[in-house]
Amino acid sequence: MxxxxxxxxxxxxxxxxxxxxTAGASGQAGRQVKDLLKSQYGYEESAAHLVIEKFNTKLEEHFYTSKEINVDEERTLLWAQAIQETCGHEPDSGLATECYCVWKTTRLRHIxxxxxxxxxxxxxxxxxxxxxxxxxxxxxxxxxxxxxxxxxxxxxxxxxxxxxxxxxxxxxxxxxxxxxxxxxxxxxxxxxxxxxxxxxxxxxxxxxxxxxxxxxxxxxxxxxxxxxxxxxxxxxxxxxx
Incomplete structure (x- = not known):
């Protein structure tokens, strides 16, 4: 050479x-969360899909995370916001945390x-x-x-x-x-x-x-x-x- x-x-x-x-791993993670919302929480396909879309948009907007921010807390909050904006009400206690845990674990597994x-x-x-x-x-x-x-x-x-x-x-x-x-x-x-x-x-x-x-x-x-x-x-x- x-x-x-x-x-x-x-x-x-x-x-x-x-x-x-990373995009492929994130796609796998989103599909896992969608399955969770549909199978465990009764979400329709369209609503579950919208939650994922809203989270992905928010994640892109918050890509340049400040050094002082706890990333796990921030991304759990993004899931909560995506769910609330889709359903019009606060998510069930622990749902945003569960979504984030499934998303993060799945994404890292595919990286x-x-x-x-x-x-x-x-x-x-x-x-x-x-x-x-x-x-x-x-x-x-x-x-x-x-x-x-x-x-x-x-x-x-x-x-x-x-x-x-x-x-x-x-x-x-x-x-x-x-x-x-x-x-x-x-x-x-x-x-x-x-x-x-x-x-x-x-x-x-x-x-x-x-x-x-x-x-x-x-x-x-x-x-x-x-x-x-x-x-x-x-x-x-x-x-x-």
């Missing part, structure tokens, strides 16, 4: 929906890093420094990182929730450069989100940005240097930069 010739020394990888299928992704990272690390750069709550992201045993594949791990700013802020990219001892122009970022991974990489002056677009979304805003359907295509891209 022509890493030296290309002048690339380091790769920054996003985590969710780049290296692991994993595929063997082929692990093999790719091991190969890449022979030629490059690797850093995992992920947004989100420190508590939530650390759980995923520990389950996937990510530490063994990376020279450093940076979680947005542990810093003052998250992607696409320049400051967190500068922290990555500092940790790896590299310059921006010697780095490539790989991620699935245009407004955080790609925009952040462009603004930070990285050598190249690689967008994982598995669902054929239209590029809106930040323009990546390369677009691929799977993270496994990164090997081929690097050989041609």
């Amino acid at each position: 022509a890493a030296a010739g290309a002048g690339i020394r380091a790769l920054l990888f996003d985590l969710d929906n780049t290296l692991i299928d 994993h890093m595929p063997d082929e992704v692990k093999a790719m990272l091991r190969k890449l690390r022979q030629s490059y420094k690797l850093l995992l750069l992920t947004n989100g709550s420190a508590t939530v992201q650390r759980e995923k990182i520990n389950i996937c045993q990510c530490q063994q594949y990376f020279d450093a791990i940076v979680i947005g929730g542990e810093y003052q700013e998250q992607k696409p802020a320049l400051s967190i990219f500068q922290e990555c450069f500092r940790l790896l001892g590299v310059k921006p122009e010697a780095c490539v970022i790989v991620g699935d989100t245009l407004m955080t991974d790609i925009k952040g990489g462009v603004n930070a002056g990285l050598r190249a940005t690689i967008w994982i677009n598995s669902t054929n979304l239209k590029s809106d805003g930040a323009v990546p240097d390369y677009t691929v359907k799977s993270v496994l295509e990164v090997l081929d891209i690097l050989e041609n930069i």
